[in-house]
Amino acid sequence: MRELLLVGAGGLAREALAVVRRLDRHDEVSVLDDDPRTWGRRIGAGAGAGMGAVVVGGIEEVVDRPDADLVICIGSGTGRRRVADRLADLGVTDDRYATILHPSVDVPPGCTVGPGSILLAQVVLTADVLVRRHVVLMPHVTLTHDCRVGDLATLCAGVTLGGSVLVGDGAYLGMGATVRERLVVGAGATVGMGAVVLGDVPAGEVWAGVPARRLEVPTLTGAHR
Numbered sequence: 001m002r003e004l005l006l007v008g009a010g011g012l013a014r015e016a017l018a019v020v021r022r023l024d025r026h027d028e029v030s031v032l033d034d035d036p037r038t039w040g041r042r043i044g045a046g047a048g049a050g051m052g053a054v055v056v057g058g059i060e061e062v063v064d065r066p067d068a069d070l071v072i073c074i075g076s077g078t079g080r081r082r083v084a085d086r087l088a089d090l091g092v093t094d095d096r097y098a099t100i101l102h103p104s105v106d107v108p109p110g111c112t113v114g115p116g117s118i119l120l121a122q123v124v125l126t127a128d129v130l131v132r133r134h135v136v137l138m139p140h141v142t143l144t145h146d147c148r149v150g151d152l153a154t155l156c157a158g159v160t161l162g163g164s165v166l167v168g169d170g171a172y173l174g175m176g177a178t179v180r181e182r183l184v185v186g187a188g189a190t191v192g193m194g195a196v197v198l199g200d201v202p203a204g205e206v207w208a209g210v211p212a213r214r215l216e217v218p219t220l221t222g223a224h225r
């Protein structure tokens with residue numbers, strides 16, 4: 001029997017669960033979350049009718065289930081990083097992370113998707129695309145030739161990258177953002193929804209608008225962080 005543990009009981013876990021159920025690769029799917037109020041609850045489609053998946057306990061449960069595959073289902077890159085670090089401290093190695101690919105997603109030869117990454121419906125990878133670890137690509141993201149997406153980056157629904165765009169570790173691109181070819185979105189940068197990015201976005205900065213410009217936002221506290 002092969003078990004999958006979804007870490008985090010929020011919206012991304014429900015989205016990942018919907019994909020996992022269609023893939024039919026795991027006989028058992030459970031959820032871990034450190035919030036004791038979620039323990040024993042079911043999440044996902046049909047939860048009210050005894051379907052979905054049960055939150056079986058906190059993150060430390062991974063130690064008691066050494067053979068289970070894992071995927072971190074936390075929407076923010078910083079949240080995923082925090083949990084990945086904790087799991088590493090608990091002895092979890094990269095080979096335990098599953099990759100969740102919606103059945104509509106094709107990974108052509110020459111393209112690579114790293115462990116722990118989640119690709120939702122209709123994501124397109126064209127040629128020689130590299131998606132590293134714990135990346136989340138929401139529906140209808142399009143990555144064209146030679147794009148590179150760093151660890152823990154999050155690309156929201158409808159993001160489109162021109163050829164050879166580099167997205168740094170932990171960067172966040174909001175819904176519908178588009179990035180011109182050969183540009184760099186630096187590590188930890190945020191690109192607002194609907195942005196049209198025509199120049200490199202420096203690491204850690206927040207850019208938005210058409211054309212995208214730097215936004216002066218003192219502290220970002222939203223789900224994107």
Ligand SMILES: CC(C)(COP(=O)(O)OP(=O)(O)OC[C@H]1O[C@@H](n2cnc3c(N)ncnc32)[C@H](O)[C@@H]1OP(=O)(O)O)[C@@H](O)C(=O)NCCC(=O)NCCS
Nearest residue numbers: 156173174175190191192193194208209215217220222224
């Ligand atoms: C860019 C973003 C991160 C800024 O969030 P924030 O720090 O909370 O900023 P605020 O909403 O306080 O807006 C700050 C200013 O930027 C402007 N702004 C915010 N987002 C913008 C965007 N996407 N495009 C253009 N301008 C934007 C606001 O109008 C405001 O301008 P003002 O100071 O002249 O009034 C956020 O608006 C965004 O685009 N998030 C992505 C949302 C998304 O894709 N969610 C998907 C979830 S699955």
